[in-house]
Amino acid sequence: MCQLWGNNGVFIGEGRESSIEYIGQMWGENSCILHTKFYILIMIIAYFGKGKGKTTAALGAALRASGYKFKTEIIQFVKSNDSPSGEEIAVKNSKLIKIKKFGLGFVSIKGDKHDLREHQLAAQKGLEYAKKTISKKDIKFIILDEILGAIHAGLVKKNEVIKIINKTNKNKIVILTGRPQVKEIFSLCDLVSEMKEVKHPYNKNAPAIKGLDF
Numbered sequence: 001m002c003q004l005w006g007n008n009g010v011f012i013g014e015g016r017e018s019s020i021e022y023i024g025q026m027w028g029e030n031s032c033i034l035h036t037k038f039y040i041l042i043m044i045i046a047y048f049g050k051g052k053g054k055t056t057a058a059l060g061a062a063l064r065a066s067g068y069k070f071k072t073e074i075i076q077f078v079k080s081n082d083s084p085s086g087e088e089i090a091v092k093n094s095k096l097i098k099i100k101k102f103g104l105g106f107v108s109i110k111g112d113k114h115d116l117r118e119h120q121l122a123a124q125k126g127l128e129y130a131k132k133t134i135s136k137k138d139i140k141f142i143i144l145d146e147i148l149g150a151i152h153a154g155l156v157k158k159n160e161v162i163k164i165i166n167k168t169n170k171n172k173i174v175i176l177t178g179r180p181q182v183k184e185i186f187s188l189c190d191l192v193s194e195m196k197e198v199k200h201p202y203n204k205n206a207p208a209i210k211g212l213d214f
Contacts, residue, residue: 051195070140102126123155127191148178
């Protein structure tokens with residue numbers, strides 16, 4: 001890990017040693033640091049928590065990246081091809097954003113017709129696809145959607161995800177999403193944001209809204 005310090009000795013945070021390269025500092029009068037530059041080689045990001053917006057935030061990053069002609073691979077765990085989403089329709093013909101699903105639906109919920117082993121096999125295929133994608137030079141952003149939930153449900157091994165993070169090539173940004181907090185994963189991240197639920201219409205039995213929730 002490396003530590004980042006700001007002006008006046010204020011501690012900013014920690015990051016993976018390979019993720020941030022120090023360039024230099026600009027000094028002003030009285031030996032005051034005016035600006036510190038860092039070149040981001042690899043950025044690992046996690047969006048977690050019970051609140052809405054984790055996948056949405058990741059999709060927003062993919063949209064923004066596409067504006068600069070960066071390619072994004074969105075690898076979705078747990079989520080099934082039986083449930084098409086608005087984002088899939090939107091990027092169907094996109095040359096910059098690609099979505100691949102490796103799920104059979106949420107595990108052990110009402111209506112789940114698959115046993116745990118079937119869910120694990122589907123998730124493992126997603127993990128193998130992620131390993132290949134992480135090494136592709138033309139892919140700038142890799143989003144592992146619901147990967148934290150897949151770890152928590154026992155569909156993939158935490159250490160396998162850690163290996164993927166540690167083998168990430170330079171000049172890539174990896175985003176992981178899911179409800180659970182996985183501290184061992186977060187310790188490798190450069191940015192972690194928690195989505196907290198303050199109020200949600202689901203609590204009043206409101207149905208999911210087309211175009212907003214899926």
